[in-house]
Amino acid sequence: MPASAILIAGTTSDAGKSMVVAGLCRALARRGISVAPFKAQNMSNNSAVTADGGEIGRAQALQAEACGLAPSTLFNPVLLKPGSDHRSQVVVRGRVSGTITAADYHERRSHLRSVVADALDDLRDTYDVVLCEGAGSAAEVNLRDSDIANMGLAEAADIPVLIVGDIDRGGVLAHFLGTLAALGTDDQTRVAGFIVNKFRGDLSLLRPGLDWVEETTGRVVLGVVPFLTDLWIDTEDGLGVTPGATVGRPQPPAGSRWLDVAAIRLPRVSNSTDVEALAMEPGVRVRWVDNPADVSAADFVVIPGSKSTVADLAWLRERGLDVAIADAHSDGAVIFGICGGFQMLSHRIDDAVESQHPGGPVSGLDLLPVDIEFSSSKTVQSLEGPVRLFEGNMTVQGYEIHHGQVRRNDAEPLHAVAGAPEGARRGNVYGSHIHGLFANDEWRRVFLRGALSARVPGFIVADDTCVASERMRQLDVIADAVEQALDVDAIVEMASSAPRFGPTLRLARGEEPAE
Template sequence: MPVTPHGALLVAGTTSDAGKSALVAGLCRSLHRRGISVAPFKAQNMSNNSMVTPDGGEIGRAQAMQAHACGLTPSVDLNPVLLKPGSDRTSQVVVRGRADGQVSALSYRTRTGALKEVVVDALTRLRSRYDVVVCEGAGSPAEINLRATDLANMGLAEAADLPVVVVGDIDRGGVLAHLFGTVAVLSPSDQARIAGFVINKFRGDPALLAPGLDQLRALTGRPTFGVVPWSDRLWLDAEDSLSAVADGVLGRPGPPLGDQWLRVAVVRLPRISNATDAEALACEPGVAVRYVTEPSRLLDADVVLLPGSKATVSDLAWLRDSGLADGVLAHAAAGKPVLGICGGYQMLGRRITDEGVEFTGSVDGLGLLDLEIVFDPEKHLGTPTGTALGEPVTGYEIHHGRVVRSGDPGLVGDEGSDRGNVLGTHWHGLLENDSFRRVLLGRLADLAGRTGFAVAPDTSFAAERTAQLDVLADLVDGHLDIRALDHVISHGPDPDLPVVASGLAESRR
């Protein structure tokens, strides 16, 4: 075996969305394909894309995807601390899969001492069970103002004695400065853990980049383990970021099997959660899925999808203020289909009442479903199974809102709502059920008048997700120095790495 059992690596990034999640997934998949038992780990994630594990807890969606890359069932140990932003200033804290209060950026720092024990315990358990654990950092280790209370970057590397690889996104520009600067601002002891670099999303001639990599090594004493090229095949399971949910077509839709497209508009709510629910639709030939943020984008849509939200009531107010609510109502009045998931489902009802989870009071919903919602202080988590539109389905639930009255037929057994052209459910992941999705697409196309749209008989969402993970592993195997990374995982960084001179590189504790 090329790696020593119980080895580990931390993948840090120069910025958010530098490619940490993808690189961890690719490394995990590569190790798994070589027969090495491997697990992913993210000590602290900040994301409203989450899922429910079979052991009943809530973790970041990216860690569930990385678990799939390893051939593992997701568990709360993979992501022991999850922050779910409900506003620009506050987040819900999820500890070992369960909601544990609200924090601001400042108040959270008072909790990090206790949370570090939770994080280190989870990582210790994983390292005892697997040959390798590939850890993902959060944000950037260069956020030295947060170093004293850091749980996910150099603080984790110090606590668990981890070697670190720093990944930078060259597509943003300035990647060499980002990599150099990330090392230079760290204390000497933190610098000693930085084994080298990976450059991500490269387009162009590698010969033009090579002199820069040589100079980067001369300046830092650290190698670049490889340059991963840009791939337009990678779009599933994107982490929360502006690029992941900006206006634009989701994925790379294949041409329709019939002579018409089915156009789906997903409203990009300010606090959108589980935006990945729409990805299963985007895997279908002839289904064009687009995120929208203003009313004119609804005019040529065949289907409108209201996704989940971490701040349902304030996002409902934004929906009205933006004019999108009128667009959704007009779409439904024309007999065209509207689908709501979780928070979007709650918005479609008649009334939402809350006694302190998001606000205190009651607000009117859009009134498209005969539904009343009350927010419970306790979050409901579940991994239910059932039947929808005559097909067996599974899914997962993450919500405070509880249906207290419904006059509509159920969509999933007695759950959810099916009012003809307006449908809703609390179940995330419902669209990942292939047979259900095919029946639903046929119904949506009929309601939209797209008689020339043909539903593909054999699209497998699970197979498409696995194929993308294999693309990531192929990129890792083809463009990174795997032998060198194996050595870092097993033996740590070169002990003779130099300290990069900087006025900021002082010891900070």
């Protein structure tokens, strides 16, 4: 008999499905239950690398960490990585499987049903409970016929559904009712209940509304999860990375000076989570910026990864950010490019693969004597090994995801990884294709001290900041909130029950009013 499974769907995107699943994963794992996450289809440029060199969404990697598991392509068998408003790269079971338009993908999704079904079956054969996360809204009726992530998944796997709503946006009660009513009769019978998320205020004032939802729909509201202000790790996608936003909750400096970090908010930013480890350091203020004035005033400028390097480089120039970066460099600020950001710092970029730029090679920012050429094959690998940075030796973990390859590097290498030179350095400009470097505590401390001590003499790097501990602390905060707010035992029981709930609403589309 397959393991228990349940789908955590949402009324909208960003309703908090990923957070609720992560919290439930952690809560069940702490009880000693064998649990795994699953998201049939994700759309995000924030990805993680599995041990076998595959890609999955970072949210599923975080959920796996909450379960005490290593990332696996089973947890997210279909990943879409948008390269523009119209085209996305499709990653199937961790491997690139072409680039298509939204209309093309709508046709192709039906052919991915078996991929999704096989992955979920494998998980249900291995774990006691599988917590599935939906994508976007459960009521995307225009896509229902080819759906593989929401009600289509629930139907195919014959599992119940819980719907999460974001009350902070307003209108959550109507969202619950409207989402249920928009579903066909068969889909409605799979909806077991609702979860209110991101609540701030007096619960007694909300209670009459929850009672109304239960009376109107005949389904239980399983609880109200509070708005958790200290959660900011592993943002699902660029939607949560807004210009002017400060990353995390800056802690007071250990010395006499703050370190001001400007992270360029590229339109197609990828793996934006790279800067989160910096934001965990006391006295480090990390801001997402798209304004030249903010860049010019920074001590440390980070150009993160991009899913479309050439297009984002053109955007950067249109906004005058190239001049601001050059001015900051001349003023002694440290400039660091990660993956696509590293490529932008180069002398020349030849991309006939990702952007298929019609004009041939384009000039980079020319702050590093490096030439980049894009390859049709994609480098996807996790890394772990000894590193020598400045005068220090340490062990680091990281990962690479990129088509662009270094064809000429006349700069000093940033560091040596397992004895091989990697990245580039010239003066106060640094670049690397490796994501996750700043999450390595010793590497981060050595870099900050070696690269920024002269620029910000009053800034002191703390000796005890531990990124892994902070990540787990935040996961435990989510789990604690979920345990306190929701009836976790009832959710586990629902996951093992026959997914038949009711009644159906009179507004069910295409159906006669229920008697």
